[in-house]
Amino acid sequence: MSLELAPVNKSSLSKQVADQLQEAILEGFLKADDRLPTEDELAKRFQVSRPTIREALKRLAAKNLIRSRRGPTGGTFVNHLGADELSDQLATAATLFVSMNDISVDEISSTRLQLESLCCNLACDHRSEDDLNKLREELKIQLDESTSAEEFCASDVRFHRAIADASNNKMLSFVMYTLIEALQPVANMITYRFRQRDIITEQHRQLLNAIERQDSISARETLCEQVDYLNQLQKEAQANHQRR
Amino acid sequence: MSLELAPVNKSSLSKQVADQLQEAILEGFLKADDRLPTEDELAKRFQVSRPTIREALKRLAAKNLIRSRRGPTGGTFVNHLGADELSDQLATAATLFVSMNDISVDEISSTRLQLESLCCNLACDHRSEDDLNKLREELKIQLDESTSAEEFCASDVRFHRAIADASNNKMLSFVMYTLIEALQPVANMITYRFRQRDIITEQHRQLLNAIERQDSISARETLCEQVDYLNQLQKEAQANHQRR
DNA sequence: ATTTTATATTTGTAAGACAAATTAACTTAT
DNA sequence: ATAAGTTAATTTGTCTTACAAATATAAAAT
Structure with missing residues (x-):
């Protein structure tokens, strides 16, 4: 024994x-x-x-x-780890989670809508001039016709991150980064295949405007509009894919 | 050249x-x-x-x-990665983020309150009998006097995770797991040092009850109450620590 | 038929050597 | 004396070889 x-x-x-x-x-x-x-x-x-x-x-x-x-x-x-340094790990984790648990696009985008609304509300209250400048800068890039598709997508990510950062709540930013990354593959696909950049950009312009005016209601409306729009395009893309 | x-x-x-x-x-x-x-x-x-x-x-x-x-x-x-398997990575990432960027407890708990409210709203609409049973089971553990402090903390985590799962939105659950883990060190400290288990448990009972009745307003109120309570204890603990 | 034993496969660990990068000290030329 | 170039030392990066440990399969003995 x-x-x-x-x-x-x-x-x-x-x-x-x-x-x-x-x-x-x-x-x-x-x-x-x-x-x-x-x-x-x-x-x-x-x-x-x-x-x-x-x-x-x-x-x-x-x-x-x-x-x-x-x-x-x-x-x-x-290493000293900020939200940026952790974002790629979160991105792969989120990507894997989405792909291995067949998360629907609806789930992602509705979650994102809710959280980003939250960010927008806080952003309207707490946005600094710095935050606004970041948003303006990205909008300028997106308005530029000579911006490549890759650059446009990257700017899109930075724009939404800037909104999260403007909430002045680091924890919320951190969480939001995950969601932005998780949805990005879909957003990229849409941008590449349909190139409806002007619509997206116009929505971003309205968003920036609403945050400038501290008009959280109008900001939320614009967000809804964008998420709906992306959802719709996504479904069209899926339908096209089925038909083949 | x-x-x-x-x-x-x-x-x-x-x-x-x-x-x-x-x-x-x-x-x-x-x-x-x-x-x-x-x-x-x-x-x-x-x-x-x-x-x-x-x-x-x-x-x-x-x-x-x-x-x-x-x-x-x-x-x-x-590996096939579910929310559970990813949670420890998220936990370390979140823990590091919190400790290396001096995130305030206020930031974490206000973010958590907002997100958990969201979960509760959805949970009230979509909760299945399965979800309710999980919550009941954890509540039973917490009501048991013989449950150790460690077991109580673990059950606390599972309870809040169950609420997230009851939202029926996997993406939201995934995000919520991160926040729960991030706040857990604080929650544990409180539980260990002050042992106010009965108050927490009573709040959980009310939460479960509200979700059962699909009363999202009352659920949110209870959530606020719990977050406020934890915040208050946390500040007392900090004050005690200063005094020494 | 069942248990035991051998055996092959694959990851886990070890030791030693050399390559590559990079800084510090030294040498040399001006 | 100063500047530039050279050498040497340190540390991670990679390779080679070897053996240990775990584990399933097949063979052999009871």
Whole structure:
């Protein structure tokens, strides 16, 4: 009869090391821009080989928690993560979630409408001149005929992000970024295939105008209009796809 | 004068490989539960060494995109990701975001209040008997005096998740999970230090009741009450901390 | 027929070497 | 003395080889 005293950790060494380091970062023992020990040093301390340490570090790098540079002043450093740095992870997570759980476009766009309405309400109250300038800048890009399709899509994303940021609620911005990214594939497809840029741009102009005037009711109306419009186009596109 | 024709990829090999594999998963070339080639095979195909392949795979493993098993029928497989599987990543992302951008508790809880109100509205309209049963089950756990503090906190999380799920909007649920996780550290601290379980539980009872009766107005009132209550406790806790 | 044993496959870990990048210190020429 | 170029040292990036551990399959023994 064995007492099974050993509480052996079942997961791989590289995962254990990664978890410990992540804990240290989350608990604040390792702060932003702190330099970790060299890989050799870590290998000694954790009593594992360097490849194992490297696998652990790559796990953290995949989460954007650390960055590495070569050379004497190089090494591995803790990242400082803002909404921007986290957005790509959120984007892939959201994209995967949407594609693997067959989320309907309706679900996404209705959720987005609700949340973006919230953002607009707050934006009308709290928008700074800075926020308005960002929106104006993007609108200018979108009005420009010479703007390429790719640039237009990118500007579209930045425009909606700027609305979220204008809410002056960082947590809400963070959440909103996820939704914007999740819907973007659809929006891009529409922009590429139908090129109805002028309609979208006009809606953006009205949105900016409403936020300038702090007219949250009109802002919401415009939002509804845009979401409806995108939904309609999306359904047409789907119908076209079926017909083939 | 060199023409610099070579568009050399600046990032590391392991990152390039990881990106390519991730692309394949996101684009649907690799579906859930598909088995990837063995590490040796991948090394041959990508013309890199096995450690490099492994570093790439660990990057994807950190994102929960793949899992690995040893043995003849083992290998590396594509994960199917639901809201649950993604929640821990969201949790760490949200936790980091909150801690590294000094997000105020007000921002989090006001955002949560708005979103959870939304969930409640939808839940009142669309809740199934299944949803109600989940809520009842958690309430029962919370009413039980013998439930430990840890179990109570876990049940609290599940209760609010169940509300999100009852909205019948998966995208909204997904977003809501993030917020619940982000606020949880605060909620836990309160529960541990003040142990006002009965008040929280009573609020949950009222919430469940309102959703049962499809009374969205009363549901919202109870939500406000709970968020206010948590905010107040949080401020008291902070004041106590200052005084020392 | 059932259990045991061997065996093959695949991921996990280790050790050592060299390459590449990058900075610091040093040397040399002006 | 100053400036530029050179060398050396440090650290991550990659490769090679080898072995360990887990696990399913097939063969062999009971």
